Amino acid sequence: xxxxxxxxxxxxxxxxxxxxxxxxxxxxxxxxxxxxxxxxxxxxxxxxxxxxxxxxxxxxxxxxxxxxxxxxxxxxxxxxxxxxxxxxxxxxxxxxxxxxxxxxxxxxxxxxxxxxxxxxxxxxxxxxx
Amino acid sequence: xxxxxxxxxxxxxxxxxxxxxxxxxxxxxxxxxxxxxxxxxxxxxxxxxxxxxxxxxxxxxxxxxxxxxxxxxxxxxxxxxxxxxxxxxxxxxxxxxxxxxxxxxxxxxxxxxxxxxxxxxxxxxxxxxxxxxxxxxxxxxxxxxxxxxxxxxxxxxxxxxxxxxxxxxxxxxxxxxxxxxxxxxxxxxxxxxxxxxxxxxxxxxxxxxxxxxxxxxxxxxxxxxxxxxxxxxxxxxxxxxxxxxxxxxxxxxxxxxxxxxxxxxxxxxxxxxxxxxxxxxxxxxxxxxxxxxxxxxxxxxxxxxxxxxxxxxxxxxxxxxxxxxxxxxxxxxxxxxxxxxxxxxxxxxxxxxxxxxxxxxxxxxxxxxxxxxxxxxxxxxxxxxxxxxxxxxxx
Numbered sequence: 359x360x361x362x363x364x365x366x367x368x369x370x371x372x373x374x375x376x377x378x379x380x381x382x383x384x385x386x387x388x389x390x391x392x393x394x395x396x397x398x399x400x401x402x403x404x405x406x407x408x409x410x411x412x413x414x415x416x417x418x419x420x421x422x423x424x425x426x427x428x429x430x431x432x433x434x435x436x437x438x439x440x441x442x443x444x445x446x447x448x449x450x451x452x453x454x455x456x457x458x459x460x461x462x463x464x465x466x467x468x469x470x471x472x473x474x475x476x477x478x479x480x481x482x483x484x485x486x487x
Numbered sequence: 488x489x490x491x492x493x494x495x496x497x498x499x500x501x502x503x504x505x506x507x508x509x510x511x512x513x514x515x516x517x518x519x520x521x522x523x524x525x526x527x528x529x530x531x532x533x534x535x536x537x538x539x540x541x542x543x544x545x546x547x548x549x550x551x552x553x554x555x556x557x558x559x560x561x562x563x564x565x566x567x568x569x570x571x572x573x574x575x576x577x578x579x580x581x582x583x584x585x586x587x588x589x590x591x592x593x594x595x596x597x598x599x600x601x602x603x604x605x606x607x608x609x610x611x612x613x614x615x616x617x618x619x620x621x622x623x624x625x626x627x628x629x630x631x632x633x634x635x636x637x638x639x640x641x642x643x644x645x646x647x648x649x650x651x652x653x654x655x656x657x658x659x660x661x662x663x664x665x666x667x668x669x670x671x672x673x674x675x676x677x678x679x680x681x682x683x684x685x686x687x688x689x690x691x692x693x694x695x696x697x698x699x700x701x702x703x704x705x706x707x708x709x710x711x712x713x714x715x716x717x718x719x720x721x722x723x724x725x726x727x728x729x730x731x732x733x734x735x736x737x738x739x740x741x742x743x744x745x746x747x748x749x750x751x752x753x754x755x756x757x758x759x760x761x762x763x764x765x766x767x768x769x770x771x772x773x774x775x776x777x778x779x780x781x782x783x784x785x786x787x788x789x790x791x792x793x794x795x796x797x798x799x800x801x802x803x804x805x806x807x808x809x810x811x812x813x814x815x816x817x818x819x820x821x822x823x824x825x826x827x828x829x830x831x832x833x834x835x836x837x838x839x840x841x842x843x844x845x846x847x848x849x850x851x852x853x854x855x856x857x858x859x860x861x862x863x864x865x866x867x868x869x870x871x872x873x874x875x876x877x878x879x880x881x882x
Contacts, residue, residue: 370797376867387869391831394791394810394819398869414869416834418793418810422867 363453366423373422375429377412384480386472388465395421399429399469403477408432408440411470420455420463427452428466437474443467488803491849495781496638496666496840497807501732502691508735509693512728519724521716530727537734541698544737545664545683546674553699553717554730555710558665558686559589561699562632564710564721565661565682566593570602570630572706573659577627579603581658583615583644584825585637590663591821594632607633612774613642613826621652628658635664635673635683639809639822639838640773641782643667650679659705665689665697666779669740671748681705687729691843692736696729747843751781754841757850758783765858768881770832772823781841786823788881789871790864791834798860804853809836831870831880 362370379400389396395417402410411432415425427448432440445464449455455464492500512533518526520534535549542549555561570580582594584606598604605623609615615633624631631653636643646662653660661682667673668683669690675683682705686697701707701720713722740747755778763769768788787795792808799806809820810833823833839853865871874880 370794371801373867378872391829391834391870392819394834396869414867414872416789416831416868416870417791419797421791422794 361456362419362423363455365451365453366420366455369423369426369452370419373426375412375426375433376414378414379410379412382473384473384475384477386469386474386476388469388472389417391416394418395463395465397421397425397465397469399425399466399473401432401470401473401477403437407434407436413466413469418459418463420459421465423452424448424455424464424466425469428470432470437478441471441474443470489852490803490805491845491852492805493839493841493845493849493853494805494807495842496689496838498688498694499691499842500844501693502736502739502843504739505692505732505735509728509732512731516727518727520727521714521724533731534725534727537730537737540734540737541685542700544673544741545668545685545700546676547700548703550718551700551703553701553721554725554733555697555699555721556695556726558587558663558684558689558697560710561665561684561686561697562587562589562663563593564699564707565663565684565701566590566630566632567597568707568710569659569661569682569701569705570597571708573629574602577625577629579605579625579628580630580632581605581607581620581623581628582632583607583609583634585609585613585615585639585822586632586634587638587663587665590632590634603627609642609825611827612777613637613640613772613822614774614777615644615649617645617648617652620649621656624652624656624658628656630659630661632661632663634666635662635668635678636666636671636779637773637822638666639820639836640784640826641666641778642774643671643777643779646678646680653681654679669737670744670751670779670781672744675700675702682707687733687736690736690740693729693732696726696733698733748780750843751841754845754847754850755781755783757847758839758853761850761854762857765854766861772826772828772836779840783839783841785837786828786832787835787837787861788832789835789868789874790861792836794864795835795837795857795860798863799857802856802860804856807838807840809838810834 382400411429413425518530520531668685688694772784792810819833
């Protein structure tokens with residue numbers, strides 16, 4: 359068993375915000391089964407803030423804990439603040455990740471970013487009409 | 488909490504009788520077997536007795552047994568040592584795609600040293616076709632190394648048939664029998680091989696000890712240079728307590744093999760048949776019949792092995808997985824990929840390996856705790872969501 363921090367174990371055993379959002383404002387998907395982890399983030403935006411964040415993850419204990427932590431960190435933040443979440447800040451909040459897991463499983467911030475970009479892209483398109 | 492150990496492929500526990508046999512050599516009988524005094528004599532006699540016990544288990548002559556520090560060392564020694572000893576004859580070696588890394592990576596090292604390497608493929612059950620071995624042998628082939636049974640999927644390879652091919656072509660044939668020696672009957676004459684690796688912690692002996700059997704007349708380059716221990720083929724003061732333990736474990740394995748196999752096969756058959764009935768979208772990996780008696784391996788679709796393993800551990804069940812995430816290399820099992828499984832499916836690999844202490848209640852317990860764990864992870868899985876929505880993305 360990889361040596362995970364207590365915080366990682368806690369989020370893995372009790373992940374927050376698992377699921378999908380119906381009619382989400384943005385969706386971000388990253389990863390592939392070859393490297394072992396896939397994450398999909400769903401967001402709902404209200405007044406430029408992340409009103410709801412949910413995720414689905416295929417992957418190891420670290421991947422699930424990372425997804426849970428990112429969703430918790432992002433919820434309620436403005437889009438600008440949420441965009442500042444990085445793999446490093448997620449790992450820090452989780453009290454560290456095993457070295458070999460840092461790159462492969464730490465995709466949560468990227469997936470969230472993609473979801474926000476998806477939202478911003480759609481908004482732009484909508485604005486053009 | 489109930490504790491159920493189902494990872495005997497990683498290591499079996501030490502039998503109390505084996506521990507008892509070892510204890511004097513961790514105490515008063517501490518002598519170096521190379522020494523010519525009473526202390527040396529006691530150690531040497533115990534070590535030679537163990538050599539005879541190990542030889543008897545595989546039908547060999549005691550003097551053909553070389554003690555090593557592990558199955559990994561035995562495989563390194565065999566693959567490199569047998570090839571290097573014949574390099575003036577040729578520089579081509581043949582191994583299967585599903586070898587244990589200790590054999591596969593040794594062959595890769597030979598490649599770096601100027602040898603040519605051919606990998607023999609396997610079918611969907613992980614079986615090597617002897618005809619593929621025949622096709623890969625060339626004029627300058629000096630070594631074929633194919634494992635007796637695969638440690639990840641339990642498949643037993645047609646070693647006797649492959650040996651007929653290597654004999655015809657006059658090529659030295661080594662088999663990594665770490666997963667089989669002490670578990671199922673292994674007889675070197677029946678197999679027809681020239682060299683064979685085994686390890687103590689696979690059949691209730693201690694860790695840190697293994698052996699390599701090399702047929703008389705077959706040349707091997709010594710792995711460790713130094714003194715004349717092990718007939719000058721493996722220098723270094725022998726690990727006498729562990730060797731004594733290996734010998735005792737070999738003796739007990741010979742005595743009790745039939746009843747052990749019956750016990751293990753009963754548990755394995757239950758899990759192989761009942762688990763796929765309890766959980767949808769589960770694939771049995773390895774050969775359905777020709778497999779190790781205590782070995783049940785699966786791939787659970789849409790979820791990843793390490794997460795399953797961790798949740799099983801939280802319920803007291805110890806298993807292993809061949810997923811990328813459980814390996815430090817972060818690559819899915821080379822065995823499952825060689826068998827043609829997709830990466831996504833290989834990520835869901837789960838291996839249960841039974842031992843003498845396991846009971847039918849242990850199977851009941853696994854069948855009780857695993858389905859909710861799989862359910863829970865599938866509820867989190869984007870692959871499962873895709874599958875339930877579109878019916879696509881299975882297997």
